[in-house]
Amino acid sequence: MNKTLIITGGAGFIGSHVVRLFVTKYPDYRIVNLDALTYAGNLENLADIQDAPNYVFEHADITNAARMQELFAQYRPDGVIHLAAESHVDRSIESPLDFVITNVIGTVNLLNAARQQWKGAFEGKRFYHVSTDEVYGALGAEGLFTEQTPYDPHSPYSASKASSDHFVRAYHDTYGLPVVITNCSNNYGPNHFPEKLIPLCIHNIINNKPLPVYGDGKYTRDWLFVKDHARAIDLVFHEGKNGDTYNIGGFNEWQNIDLVQLLCKQMDEKLGRPEGTSAQLITFVKDRPGHDLRYAIDAGKINRELGWLPSVTFEQGLSLTIDWYLANEEWLRHVTSGAYQQYYAAQYQVQS
Numbered sequence: 001m002n003k004t005l006i007i008t009g010g011a012g013f014i015g016s017h018v019v020r021l022f023v024t025k026y027p028d029y030r031i032v033n034l035d036a037l038t039y040a041g042n043l044e045n046l047a048d049i050q051d052a053p054n055y056v057f058e059h060a061d062i063t064n065a066a067r068m069q070e071l072f073a074q075y076r077p078d079g080v081i082h083l084a085a086e087s088h089v090d091r092s093i094e095s096p097l098d099f100v101i102t103n104v105i106g107t108v109n110l111l112n113a114a115r116q117q118w119k120g121a122f123e124g125k126r127f128y129h130v131s132t133d134e135v136y137g138a139l140g141a142e143g144l145f146t147e148q149t150p151y152d153p154h155s156p157y158s159a160s161k162a163s164s165d166h167f168v169r170a171y172h173d174t175y176g177l178p179v180v181i182t183n184c185s186n187n188y189g190p191n192h193f194p195e196k197l198i199p200l201c202i203h204n205i206i207n208n209k210p211l212p213v214y215g216d217g218k219y220t221r222d223w224l225f226v227k228d229h230a231r232a233i234d235l236v237f238h239e240g241k242n243g244d245t246y247n248i249g250g251f252n253e254w255q256n257i258d259l260v261q262l263l264c265k266q267m268d269e270k271l272g273r274p275e276g277t278s279a280q281l282i283t284f285v286k287d288r289p290g291h292d293l294r295y296a297i298d299a300g301k302i303n304r305e306l307g308w309l310p311s312v313t314f315e316q317g318l319s320l321t322i323d324w325y326l327a328n329e330e331w332l333r334h335v336t337s338g339a340y341q342q343y344y345a346a347q348y349q350v351q352s
Contacts, residue, residue, distance in 0.1 A: 001030040001054065006077045008062055008110065009084030011035040013192045014130070016045035017230040018081060023049045025234070030054050032075050035084065036061040040193045044331060062106035065113075072113040079126045080114055081237060082107065085164075087132075088195055089157045093289060096156035103160035104167070111171045120176070127179045128237050129168040133222070133247070134158035135183060138292035145183070146298045147245045154290045172243050180240040182233065184248040185297045189226030189317065190324035194336060198318070201260055202325045203332060205267045205278045215287035217257025220294040224250035225317035228310045235306045246306075249297025252314040257282075262315070266322055 005022065009015040010033030023031045031054055035041045049055055056075075060067050062084050084106065086092065086099045111127065118125050136145045137152030151166075153159040171177040192199040201211050232248045240246060254262075264278035302308045312320070325332060 002028040003078045004030040004032065004075050005079045005081060006032045006034055006071070006075060007081045007083065008034045009041070009082075011037060011041035011043050011045060011057075012083065013040065013045075013189075014187055014226055014229060015083040016042075016191055017189070017226050018083065018233050019046060019055075020049055021227075021230045021234060023052050023055045027054055030056065030075075032056045032058055032071075032077065034058045034060050034062070034071065036063075040087075040195075042191070042193070042335065044334065045191045062109055063101055065109040068109045068113040069116060072117040076117060077114075078124055079128065079237065080110060081128045081130070081233065082110055083130045085130075085161070087157065089134075089155050090195075090288060092155055092157035092160070096160075099156050099160040100163075103157075104163045107164040108167050111167060111177065115171065115175055115177055118177075122176060122178045125178050126237060126242070127168070127171075127177055128233070128240075129165065129179060129181045130233065131165050131181055131183045132158065132161050133183050133185050133249070133295050133297050134292070135162040135165060136295075139294045139296055141294070144296045144298035145247060147183075147247055147301055154292055169243075178242045180236055180242065181245045182236055182248050182302075183245065183297075184229055184232075185222035185224045185250055185295060187224050187226045187229055189321050190328070191331075192226070192321075194332065197256065197259070198263065198321065199325065199332075201263050202267065202322060203336060205264065205271075205281065206326075206329070206332075209281065210283040211260055211264075211278075211281045212283055212285045213256055213260055214285060214291060217255065217260070217284065218293075219256045219291060220253055220296070221256070221259075222249045222296045223252045223254060223259070223314050223317075224248060225310060225312050225314075225320075228312070228317075231311070232302060232306075232308050235308050236302070239306050241305075246302045247297045247299050248302060248308075249299040250310050250314065250317075251299065252310075253294075253296050254314065263318060263322070266319055270322055270326060
């Protein structure tokens with residue numbers, strides 16, 4: 001193998017797409033998927049490549065510093081793509097300390113392990129930290145987040161990610177660690193755990209359950225198709241400039257209520273239901289505390305410097321996403337019932 005990469009959180013939503021891309025595109029890379037297999041980590045996401053000769057799975061938690069040191073010494077990685085994180089805002093409001101432990105301490109454990117393993121011999125090495133646009137706070141009706149936008153996090157989740165971003169930059173500035181950071185907008189696509197808006201609505205429409213929409217539904221987000229995000233990660237990992245940050249966005253701003261209505265229309269068409277059937281399930285619910293009004297990313301830098309652009313429009317990506325969920329209802333049933341956790345023990349003899 002020409003390179004060994006550790007990808008953290010590789011059994012999760014975005015991580016599984018990144019792992020699959022790297023395993024299939026780079027057969028001469030050994031890809032080590034390091035995942036704690038929390039509720040959002042699902043090895044069924046990677047069943048199609050689990051037997052690939054260049055793929056290895058390690059069941060481990062980034063909050064365990066000693067274990068990270070052991071794994072880095074064992075695999076001697078040339079690169080790290082760090083996606084493992086607690087990422088759901090509502091969960092961070094209920095249990096903020098979990099987000100500090102995983103997102104901050106876990107990241108520092110990885111930085112320490114990489115620094116210890118590489119011992120200043122940084123040629124050909126890279127630590128890639130995947131972050132979120134939520135670290136920038138909120139926008140009004142105008143403007144876009146750029147790489148120079150000051151940090152202004154408003155939730156425990158975004159505060160923990162902002163802190164981890166600062167630690168990554170500090171290790172670059174203090175120790176010379178070769179790092180890159182990307183801040184992405186809301187991802188959507190196949191294999192998304194159904195606590196987030198789009199897969200939750202797909203699941204609820206299938207089962208004729210209410211579609212919860214916060215507040216007045218006017219919250220605006222920029223939506224990024226997960227496979228386009230994986231392509232961007234590939235580009236930044238190989239061609240990004242050390243010490244730099246790149247914003248990755250889908251050039252797709254949608255208010256939540258408009259998104260849900262579009263999803264309802266597409267679902268009615270695909271399920272053969274009369275138009276308007278699914279929209280009747282929309283239910284406005286109490287707003288979340290500290291809810292940011294609008295996020296929008298200026299992804300001009302990654303386009304100019306690395307030539308990246310989204311490959312699909314939001315309407316196309318949403319249609320592809322719905323098609324995947326309708327074709328994979330067994331996966332959805334496993335996830336929503338918790339039965340998917342049995343797959344871990346069967347395939348990898350680990351505790352679920």
